[in-house]
Amino acid sequence: MAKEKERGDKDAEGADGGKRKTMGRRKPCKFCADDKIRIDYKDASLLKYFITDRGKLVPRRLSGNCAKHQREIAVAVNRARMIALMPFAVTGN
């Protein structure tokens, strides 16, 4: 009755405590990679990609943009806010 049970081939979760960061691979700037994409303050569907669900600007380390394009995004978002395309801050529940 020595039935050996094979362990760990199904899923070995909890092995490294779930402390995993995406390191090593840096995303290239989306706009540098594709110069057909224009940063346009009227393009809310593009800009919403770079703000959090609270309406804040996503930091560059998260968005993966280069300094130049992150700056353009920031300017575009600010302009979009002026014409009420983008929220300044999302408050409430």
Ligand SMILES: [Zn+2]
């Ligand atoms: Zn760029």
